[in-house]
Amino acid sequence: xxxxxxxxMANHILDTAAIANWAFIPDKNxxxxxxxxxxxxxxxxxxxxxxxxxxxxxxxxxxxxxxNHNTSERSxxxxxxxxxxxxxxxxxxxxxxxxxxxxxxxxxQAISIAFPTLGAVLKEANLQNESLPRPVNGLVLSVxxxxxxxxxxxxxxxxxxxxNARAQCVGWHSRKRRWDENACKTLDITNKVKCRCxxxxxxMSFSILMSPTSxxxxxxxxxxxxxxxxxxxxxxxxxxxxxxxxSRVVVTEISYMRHVCIVNIAxxxxxxxxxxxxxxxxxxxxxxHKWCVAMTFFSHFFYLSLFFWMLFKALLIxxxxxxxxxxxxxxxxxxxxxxxxxxxxxVIAVTTLAxxxxxxxxxxxxxxxxxxxxxxxxxxxAIPALVIVAVNLLVVLVVAVNxxxxxxxxxxxxDVAIIMRISKNVAILTPLLGLTWGFGIATLIxxxxxxxxxxxxxxxxxx
Numbered sequence: 282x283x284x285x286x287x288x289x290m291a292n293h294i295l296d297t298a299a300i301a302n303w304a305f306i307p308d309k310n311x312x313x314x315x316x317x318x319x320x321x322x323x324x325x326x327x328x329x330x331x332x333x334x335x336x337x338x339x340x341x342x343x344x345x346x347x348x349n350h351n352t353s354e355r356s357x358x359x360x361x362x363x364x365x366x367x368x369x370x371x372x373x374x375x376x377x378x379x380x381x382x383x384x385x386x387x388x389x390q391a392i393s394i395a396f397p398t399l400g401a402v403l404k405e406a407n408l409q410n411e412s413l414p415r416p417v418n419g420l421v422l423s424v425x426x427x428x429x430x431x432x433x434x435x436x437x438x439x440x441x442x443x444x445n446a447r448a449q450c451v452g453w454h455s456r457k458r459r460w461d462e463n464a465c466k467t468l469d470i471t472n473k474v475k476c477r478c479x480x481x482x483x484x485m486s487f488s489i490l491m492s493p494t495s496x497x498x499x500x501x502x503x504x505x506x507x508x509x510x511x512x513x514x515x516x517x518x519x520x521x522x523x524x525x526x527x528s529r530v531v532v533t534e535i536s537y538m539r540h541v542c543i544v545n546i547a548x549x550x551x552x553x554x555x556x557x558x559x560x561x562x563x564x565x566x567x568x569x570h571k572w573c574v575a576m577t578f579f580s581h582f583f584y585l586s587l588f589f590w591m592l593f594k595a596l597l598i599x600x601x602x603x604x605x606x607x608x609x610x611x612x613x614x615x616x617x618x619x620x621x622x623x624x625x626x627x628v629i630a631v632t633t634l635a636x637x638x639x640x641x642x643x644x645x646x647x648x649x650x651x652x653x654x655x656x657x658x659x660x661x662x663a664i665p666a667l668v669i670v671a672v673n674l675l676v677v678l679v680v681a682v683n684x685x686x687x688x689x690x691x692x693x694x695x696d697v698a699i700i701m702r703i704s705k706n707v708a709i710l711t712p713l714l715g716l717t718w719g720f721g722i723a724t725l726i727x728x729x730x731x732x733x734x735x736x737x738x739x740x741x742x743x744x
């Protein structure tokens with residue numbers, strides 16, 4: 282029959298073995314056209330039995346019901362796995378009773394289609410230049426209903442069940458060829474996601490999208506907001522104190538450079554925090570793309586400056602310990618300090634921008650910050666930062682060893698004094714050299730416990 286031939290062809294091109302071949306199709310609208318074609322084809326169907334599985338292929342499954350205003354709630358359930366008969370559902374569509382009351386007495390029909398693999402190849406059109414594809418994290422479910430029915434309930438089981446995989450219910454707009462976030466409301470998120478969606482002639486297909494690198498937890502927002510506010514006030518106070526005592530504390534070349542480091546660390550962190558707050562409250566949809574590029578660039582540059590000034594501070598400590606009799610001229614140390622503190626970050630930030638902007642992969646799709654999904658631009662921040670943290674950790678260990686100078690016949694009181702001196706140095710140098718950023722390694726690992734994100738946010742917001 283035409284229906285059987287149609288479904289077999291659709292099943293063939295949606296087979297998991299054929300999905301990779303979609304990348305070679307020049308027409309990026311092909312997957313959207315296929316979805317629209319199947320939906321329009323299903324609209325022409327007339328079912329005979331009370332309830333039936335019209336198509337039961339692995340990669341396209343179609344079910345139908347007769348409905349009228351006396352029908353109780355109807356639901357379409359689809360199996361958990363595309364190649365298994367195990368119990369459970371991967372997707373379900375429910376037509377509420379109050380919607381069915383809108384139907385006339387004579388019989389109508391409801392048809393639903395499940396696509397287990399289509400989400401992997403469904404390409405959005407008209408994306409902004411900086412946007413990235415949003416991964417589909419469940420079935421794509423289509424429904425063909427009488428026009429009077431407008432509200433439906435859907436349940437999706439996540440493919441990626443990671444706690445970090447934030448879910449969002451969406452509807453596919455056939456004319457705009459993109460996911461419409463306004464078509465659905467997300468009701469509940471666990472391993473199964475519940476959605477309330479609006480059905481129209483333009484939006485007949487639904488699914489859930491995921492953002493695998495975001496932690497949607499209010500506690501992190503509160504920690505960041507409160508922590509950065511306190512941090513900014515503390516940094517301003519730090520700079521005011523430095524200005525007040527400057528002439529009394531910069532009596533030698535080493536002390537002068539030490540306080541130059543402290544001032545530049547404070548300035549870099551202060552400006553970076555301000556740019557971070559501006560970028561966090563910046564709506565990419567409503568504002569100019571160039572502003573978001575600028576915010577990302579300056580955030581990247583000043584956070585890198587923070588790390589490179591902390592690195593220079595560590596090198597200065599090593600210089601003070603190892604070089605006793607020869608001292609470098611102050612002007613030369615200043616030149617080296619500013620070359621490391623601002624020159625290196627500028628080269629890295631500009632290079633990252635130049636390489637990734639042509640590929641439209643400089644920023645994240647949903648935030649004014651370095652991209653991770655396709656260009657890995659975030660590595661231009663993560664790698665220098667983590668390398669500097671590792672170097673600074675070695676410097677702290679050298680300081681701890683150098684502080685421990687036991688003498689022959691030392692008493693217990695002297696040992697306690699040494700331990701206290703080591704502890705004091707480590708306590709001072711840990712935030713000053715940015716060792717707390719080492720917790721960032723844990724947050725880069727997928728499915729990391731929320732507690733690591735909280736510790737990371739707390740330690741670095743209050744640095």
